[in-house]
Amino acid sequence: MRRAFAPGLVAFALAVSAGAAADRTIVLPADDRYATLALGPGVEVTRQQCSSCHSTDYIVMQPRGDARQWDGVVTKMIKVYGAPVNDQDAKTIVEYLAKQYGN
Numbered sequence: 001m002r003r004a005f006a007p008g009l010v011a012f013a014l015a016v017s018a019g020a021a022a023d024r025t026i027v028l029p030a031d032d033r034y035a036t037l038a039l040g041p042g043v044e045v046t047r048q049q050c051s052s053c054h055s056t057d058y059i060v061m062q063p064r065g066d067a068r069q070w071d072g073v074v075t076k077m078i079k080v081y082g083a084p085v086n087d088q089d090a091k092t093i094v095e096y097l098a099k100q101y102g103n
């Protein structure tokens with residue numbers, strides 16, 4: 001008795017939720033500021049080189065730090081995680097990060 005009842009219930013639930021979805025508008029929240037890098041010299045290179053494996057949230061949410069600290073982060077991305085960033089770009093990125101996300 002119970003077994004026969006369950007599929008009918010599922011079908012009913014699907015029909016109800018499909019009907020409800022049709023006249024519902026979904027309003028997405030605005031992009032949060034963490035998704036965006038601060039504007040400044042070097043932001044383009046940084047966006048290009050630092051957002052292929054993870055979002056730039058990883059950068060923006062870090063505690064602020066000086067050039068030495070950011071150099072450590074960039075070096076780790078290259079050496080440990082294999083980020084294909086050349087020396088010139090790495091330098092530009094560290095300067096950018098130290099300026100925009102420095103203390």
Ligand code: HEC
Pocket residue numbers: 046049050051052053054058059062073074076077081082083084085093
């Ligand atoms: C080849 C892939 C790759 C690229 C490119 C990359 N990262 Fe990462 N990044 C990682 C991985 C993997 C982690 C660790 C993720 C985790 O622990 O969840 C990470 C984590 C981080 C973190 C969090 C703190 C930490 O040390 O784990 C920061 C900050 C960061 N990346 C910054 C950068 C910056 C700046 C660049 C550009 C130079 C960059 N990433 C490019 C792979 C990459």
